[in-house]
Amino acid sequence: MTQSESLPSQRRSRPTMREVAALAGVATKTVSRVVNGVPTVDPAIVVRVRDAADKLGYRPNLTASSLRRGDGRTATIGMLVEDAANPFSAALTRTVENVARERGVLVLIGSLDEDPARERELARALIDRRVDGLVIVPAGRDHSYLISEQRSGTCMVFVDREPNLLDADAVVADxxxxxxxxxxxxxxxxxxxxxxxxxxxxxxxxxxxxxxxxxxxxxxxxxxxxxxxxxxxxxxxxxxxxxxxxxxxxxxxxxxxxxxxxxxxxxxxxxxxxxxxxxxxxxxxxxxxxxxxxxxxxxxxxxxIERMGRTAAETLFSRLDGDQSPTRTVTVPTRxxxxxxxxxxxxxxxxx
Known part of the structure; x- marks a missing residue:
């Protein structure tokens, strides 16, 4: 066994924007402009920066970027379902994901297993990660814990079951x-x-x-x-x-x-x-x-399920776009x- 094999592997730090700039021979601000898609950057420089990023394996820190944006958006939403493996939950999640993808938004998913404590835990964990909004198939019967988050600007839509002790949009089946x-x-x-x-x-x-x-x-x-x-x-x-x-x-x-x-x-x-x-x-x-x-x-x-998921996602994005109309519950017919x-x-x- 060689010395290197006997030592625990060390995790290499992620490449930085400064390293990309050094390899491409440009300023760090220029790399930032390329990463953020600023259209006025010279096409030849864009190619150099992207080639350098690919060579180093650089990936932008989207969370840090969002904190620098004026609107504070992270282009992520959270989705909490009963069980991601259940066919209903899976189909619902996929529909919401499809709508979010059309807007370049990532969906973070968690399973609740009908556990109200887990619902609170995961909802707060997603909010702490600055998701722009939540789609929730709730497990609990008291959603007042989300009032302060709602007032702080986190949009949320409930699916399959209406919220309790919270004024929020909902999409349910008949x-x-x-x-x-x-x-x-x-x-x-x-x-x-x-x-x-x-x-x-x-x-x-x-x-x-x-x-x-x-x-x-x-x-x-x-x-x-x-x-x-x-x-x-x-x-x-x-x-x-x-x-x-x-x-x-x-x-x-x-x-x-x-x-x-x-x-x-x-x-x-x-x-x-x-x-x-x-x-x-x-x-x-x-x-x-x-x-x-x-x-x-x-x-x-x-x-x-497709109609329920699409309605929920579109309602959430409408709220994120500034819709301040009264909350409503949409009841979707069964067949x-x-x-x-x-x-x-x-x-x-x-x-x-």
Whole structure:
């Protein structure tokens, strides 16, 4: 082993603007003007500076540059979602990212895991890094901790759930009406014993969807039965266990309404394991990848995630551009996608 191999590797400091200037044979101010895209710099000098920067591996310090700008902008926004790996969160993030990219803005992303403390921690961490604004799918129920940041000029838009104790813009899906549509669809197929499997009841979206479920049954003069209602949370394994338990009851449901995409995936797996996928009807809330590839395909109430994300991003950038109109909540409609599982008819006589 050589001496150099036995020594710990030392991290080399990043090349500086002064080093680029020395290699290019120009003043440091000239390098700064090239980096900032000043159009009056001689094209030949621009080429020399860029060649020197490439040779040294120089990258500009955008944070430092933003502090020198008159508007203090950093060309970054923060985005906090439930779980970046969840298909809903992933699609929402990508849409916001696409809108931000059109404006040359970078999106910094964090996952909250339904933890209010983590929401506060990550929101403050992003604000400390001087993001220009925040897009938040909130985990907590008290957002007053953001009031001082809002007054200091940080713009923010909430998605999927409205803020509490904070006056801010929001973009949400029509959760209650979507759930009513799902249950009504099952009722039209002759089902009267419809199970509910959903997220934690404390989560606003879950509460709205459960309320829609109960309302549709009430209008059909059907009493809810706690024996076939589960609030398991967004866990595929928990949904599998709950589905198997419900379907093993002496009087099992003939249809399932699952009100969250991971719960839907778990219930779908359970139905196939039990060989009941062609017997028990199934409607999900939230679409998910490959739902149309199963047999039968999984019928869902789909949220218009692209519209929600684009509306949220455009609202945020509008605020950053100076829009001072009153805050508003935009409710985006859902739509029914029929693929087969939700159209399975109830066995036996219908009770219309």
């Amino acid at each position: 959760n209650r009406h979507g759930a009513i549509t799902a249950v009504n669809h099952l009722l039209k197929a002759g089902h009267r014993r419809i199970a509910y499997l959903g997220d934690q009841a404390s989560i606003p979206t879950a509460a709205q969807r459960f309320d829609g479920y109960r309302h549709a049954l009430e209008l059909a003069h059907i009493e809810t039965d706690d024996a076939i209602i589960r609030h398991e949370g967004p866990s595929e394994q928990a949904a599998i266990a709950a589905t198997e338990q419900i379907l093993s009851l002496p009087d099992p449901p003939t249809a399932l309404f699952t009100s969250q995409n991971l719960v839907t995936v778990g219930a779908s797996r359970a139905l196939r394991t039990l060989g009941l996928q062609n017997t028990v009807a199934h409607m999900g809330f939230d679409d998910f990848p490959l739902a149309d590839m199963l047999s039968p395909g999984v019928s869902v109430i789909a949220q218009d 029914l996608i029929q693929r087969g599982s939700g159209e399975i008819a109830a066995r036996g006589p219908r009770h219309d």
